[in-house]
Amino acid sequence: MAPLEENGVLWVLGPVEEGWARIGPIDDSAPKPEGRSYHAMTSDGVDKIYLHAGCPEKGRLSDMWSFSIRWRTWKQLADAPGPARGGASIAYTEGQVWRMNGFDGKVEHGGALDVYDCAADAWQTITYEADGKSGPTARSVCSLLALEVGGKPSLVTMFGESDPSNLGHAGAGNMLGDVWLFDIASKTWQLVETSGPTPPPRGWFDADVLTAKPSILVTGGLKATNERLDDAWILAF
Numbered sequence: 001m002a003p004l005e006e007n008g009v010l011w012v013l014g015p016v017e018e019g020w021a022r023i024g025p026i027d028d029s030a031p032k033p034e035g036r037s038y039h040a041m042t043s044d045g046v047d048k049i050y051l052h053a054g055c056p057e058k059g060r061l062s063d064m065w066s067f068s069i070r071w072r073t074w075k076q077l078a079d080a081p082g083p084a085r086g087g088a089s090i091a092y093t094e095g096q097v098w099r100m101n102g103f104d105g106k107v108e109h110g111g112a113l114d115v116y117d118c119a120a121d122a123w124q125t126i127t128y129e130a131d132g133k134s135g136p137t138a139r140s141v142c143s144l145l146a147l148e149v150g151g152k153p154s155l156v157t158m159f160g161e162s163d164p165s166n167l168g169h170a171g172a173g174n175m176l177g178d179v180w181l182f183d184i185a186s187k188t189w190q191l192v193e194t195s196g197p198t199p200p201p202r203g204w205f206d207a208d209v210l211t212a213k214p215s216i217l218v219t220g221g222l223k224a225t226n227e228r229l230d231d232a233w234i235l236a237f
Contacts, residue, residue, distance in 0.1 A: 001037070002057045008032030008074055010049065010067065023185030024132030026072040033065045038086030038141070042097060044118075050097050051126040052080060053088050060105060064097075064116065069237060070188040078121050081114050087203075091155060093184070098155060103140035108162060113155075113182070113233075126187055133220060135189040136180040137162060139223075141203035149214050149237045155182040156192075156216060158235075161203035175200035179235065199233040210234070 009024040025032055039054025039061075049067045053060065062084040064077040084100030092098075097116040102109050110130035116123050128135035129175035142160025146153070156179065177200065179192040206219025215236040221229045 001055075003035040003055065003128075008067075016048045023069070023072065025074055031074060031076060033063065033076075036061060037197035040088045040090040042090045042092045044092050048118075050090065052090050052097075052099060053085055053102065055086040060086050061179070067120075078079035078116070080116070081112075081123055081125060085109065085140075087142075087161075089142055089144035089157060089192060091144040091146040093155070094151060098144060100144055100157065101139050101142055101160065103161075106140040108140045110136060126162070128187075128189060132178075134180065135158060137176070139203075142176070143205070143207040143218075145207060145216060145228055146210050147209045147214050147216070147237075149181060153184045155184065156180065157182070158207070158216075159199075159202050159205065159219070159221070173203075173224070175201035175203050175222070194235065199231065200229070202229060206228070 008075045009022055012023055014021060033051055034056055034140045036054035036056050041049060043049050047068055047070050048198050051065045053062055062079045062082055064080055066075050066077060067128045075210045080099055084103040088099055088102030090097050090099045095118050099114040111127055113126040114123055130136060130138050136157055138160045139160035140158055144155060144157045146155055148154065158179040161173045162176050181190045181192050199218060200223055202221035202223055205218060207216055208216055215234055217234055219232040223229060
């Protein structure tokens with residue numbers, strides 16, 4: 001499957017203008033990431049957008065890039081620990097980009113949080129038991145978000161695919177519906193118990209943090225029945 005190749009271009013939606021704008025590298029000849037699908041992106045909220053891994057036309061990637069909005073330049077950073085993968089999740093917080101999960105073409109990965117230090121351009125790894133008790137099980141096409149819960153810097157991962165389909169990118173595997181909270185200071189996971197109606201398990205969805213209070217917006221995705229979703233849910237802490 002060939003990804004869309006736009007030569008390092010990003011598209012920005014202006015909520016005031018209610019329109020899209022194209023932002024490309026100022027120097028077309030400078031190094032830039034190749035086209036890909038099933039990649040992960042996050043931002044420092046100031047100037048840098050981080051791009052990680054994904055699937056080019058053949059194989060999978062483990063690279064890491066940053067794009068400066070101000071200077072309109074791409075910079076290749078240190079590669080993440082292997083294996084190369086698609087469907088990983090990354091989140092930025094406090095000068096670090098956290099990476100977990102993903103699919104390497106054979107199995108889904110779990111049991112490790114890889115942490116990129118933006119100042120040092122270096123990675124370190126925090127391991128945990130991916131047994132569904134001490135930490136979340138292996139998965140891909142899920143989410144990873146940084147927010148404060150109870151005044152503590154935390155990460156939240158949720159949902160995702162745990163058993164890929166024989167159809168590969170054309171079909172859904174087994175989908176998960178659990179939510180896990182990671183306390184960055186103590187480096188421990190906690191399964192989040194929710195009340196009331198809950199969204200159906202899914203992968204390939206989108207999620208983001210609502211800044212007004214500690215809560216997460218989830219929208220869309222793919223069910224295990226291969227049905228596309230167009231719903232929206234809010235998880236409040």
